[in-house]
Amino acid sequence: MRIRFWGTRGSLPVSITAGGIKRKIVEALLAAAGRNLRTGSEIEAFVERELPFAVSHTYGGNSSCVQIDIGAEDYFLCDLGTGARLFGHHVMAQKGPAAPGTFHVFMSHTHWDHIMGFPFFAPAYIAGNRIVIHGCHADLEQVFRRQHAAPCFPVEFDRLPAKIEFVRLEAGKRHRIAGLEVTPKLQLHSGDSYGYRFEHGGKVVVYSTDSEHKPDDARLTQGFVDFFRDADLVIFDAMYSLADAVSVREDWGHSSNIVGVELCQLARVKHLCMFHHEPVNDDAKIASVLQETVRLEEITRGDHTVRISSAYDGMEIVV
Amino acid sequence: MLVTTKRYADVLVVAAAGRIDYQNADEFKAALMPHLENCGAGRDQVVLDLSQLDYISSAGLRVLMIAAKEVRARQGKLLAVTLQPVVREIFEISRFTLVFDIFDSVQEALAKISPLALAAYESKSP
Numbered sequence: 001m002r003i004r005f006w007g008t009r010g011s012l013p014v015s016i017t018a019g020g021i022k023r024k025i026v027e028a029l030l031a032a033a034g035r036n037l038r039t040g041s042e043i044e045a046f047v048e049r050e051l052p053f054a055v056s057h058t059y060g061g062n063s064s065c066v067q068i069d070i071g072a073e074d075y076f077l078c079d080l081g082t083g084a085r086l087f088g089h090h091v092m093a094q095k096g097p098a099a100p101g102t103f104h105v106f107m108s109h110t111h112w113d114h115i116m117g118f119p120f121f122a123p124a125y126i127a128g129n130r131i132v133i134h135g136c137h138a139d140l141e142q143v144f145r146r147q148h149a150a151p152c153f154p155v156e157f158d159r160l161p162a163k164i165e166f167v168r169l170e171a172g173k174r175h176r177i178a179g180l181e182v183t184p185k186l187q188l189h190s191g192d193s194y195g196y197r198f199e200h201g202g203k204v205v206v207y208s209t210d211s212e213h214k215p216d217d218a219r220l221t222q223g224f225v226d227f228f229r230d231a232d233l234v235i236f237d238a239m240y241s242l243a244d245a246v247s248v249r250e251d252w253g254h255s256s257n258i259v260g261v262e263l264c265q266l267a268r269v270k271h272l273c274m275f276h277h278e279p280v281n282d283d284a285k286i287a288s289v290l291q292e293t294v295r296l297e298e299i300t301r302g303d304h305t306v307r308i309s310s311a312y313d314g315m316e317i318v319v
Numbered sequence: 320m321l322v323t324t325k326r327y328a329d330v331l332v333v334a335a336a337g338r339i340d341y342q343n344a345d346e347f348k349a350a351l352m353p354h355l356e357n358c359g360a361g362r363d364q365v366v367l368d369l370s371q372l373d374y375i376s377s378a379g380l381r382v383l384m385i386a387a388k389e390v391r392a393r394q395g396k397l398l399a400v401t402l403q404p405v406v407r408e409i410f411e412i413s414r415f416t417l418v419f420d421i422f423d424s425v426q427e428a429l430a431k432i433s434p435l436a437l438a439a440y441e442s443k444s445p
Contacts, residue, residue, distance in 0.1 A: 213377075214381075215341055215344070215376065215377035215378040215380075215381050216341060216344040216345065216348070216378040216379075216381050216382060217341075218341050218342060218344075218345070218378075221341045221378075241413060241414040242377050242380060242413035242414065242415070243380075243384070243413055243415050243417060243418050244414065246377075246380070246381045246384045247384055247388070247418070256377070256413070257412070258376075258377045258380075258409075258412065258413050259377050262340075262341075262376055262377055292411075292412045293412070295408065295412065296408070296409070296412050299405050299408055299409075300374065300405070300409070
């Protein structure tokens with residue numbers, strides 16, 4: 001399975017500021033001072049290999065959208081945040097509008113940041129495309145229709161040329177959808193959210209965002225350990241610090257890097273990818289949280305190593 | 320996981336030892352919280368001695384957050400002292416260093432909150 005992250009930001013899409021760009025350029029030029037970088041390829045190699053990611057790149061600011069590519073003709077997406085716009089453009093650029101496709105979408109929940117990319121999802125505007133929106137919420141269709149209704153958006157849902165279907169999934173049950181095994185799990189979040197365990201070709205990827213954990217509730221914890229068990233990759237809501245998640249932001253429906261590491265260690269997960277970044281955090285802050293989380297995994301490691309990464313818009317992970 | 324206490328005048332030193340994780344966090348909470356009942360302005364203060372604590376998970380930290388909130392609501396003081404290097408790093412990464420005043424020794428914490436307790440501690444120390 002190849003996982004592509006089209007949107008990784010939590011709660012609200014954000015953009016790097018003019019000041020942020022300037023700071024990166026200053027840092028890059030300072031790092032290059034005294035270096036004999038004369039050709040484009042020398043500069044590119046320097047940028048790629050020697051500058052920290054948070055200086056040479058950005059984690060991006062689109063809200064949640066993750067593609068699960070199993071090498072099939074059908075497309076699989078998790079959530080339709082603003083990252084879905086880029087995915088849609090990518091598909092149109094690759095295949096062109098003349099080649100219809102089927103797009104399966106698995107919705108964690110229907111909060112705005114997870115649906116706001118759909119009005120700008122190009123495949124919805126192409127006749128012949130089929131979009132199947134899967135989820136466990138009873139009002140899934142109503143939410144999407146309401147988002148397209150006046151006065152919020154100029155194109156009514158019924159005028160979208162693609163064939164759009166809604167499929168209700170049962171949490172805790174294993175479903176087979178176009179060759180992909182999918183098991184949803186109820187998560188703690190305002191209005192409920194659902195994580196998805198995807199299995200294909202002997203590989204397991206878990207998408208678990210907008211999910212609060214009560215670390216001292218052993219029963220709930222064990223439920224997530226079972227859900228994550230032996231996964232090759234867990235995409236995990238690590239929006240807050242633990243201190244915030246259990247105090248001022250308790251019951252806000254999100255989790256922390258600490259809980260992510262603990263659950264993945266208990267479940268013997270191979271790779272934890274932190275996701276749904278706090279919109280207030282700039283690239284330097286996200287990189288610093290990643291560094292601390294890598295260290296946490298090291299100092300608390302038993303006989304199992306969990307690889308730690310932090311998702312960015314445009315990232316690809318192959319499992 | 321083991322919780323023991325020692326009193327020095329108006330300060331109760333609560334020592335936690337071993338490992339605290341999601342499987343024994345309830346036990347830790349049950350052992351810790353009764354010691355906070357007399358904590359408050361003009362009454363006991365509590366020092367958490369973590370010198371024998373090898374590991375604390377998010378579950379244990381949540382118990383500490385509940386304890387800190389309870390003590391604060393009573394205008395009391397709850398301090399943490401002598402964290403082992405691993406526990407100290409966990410406190411830093413989880414941002415619990417912003418929740419607790421942390422001291423390097425029991426003596427240093429007592430000096431901060433109660434001269435009476437410091438005198439009692441020093442008189443009992445070899």
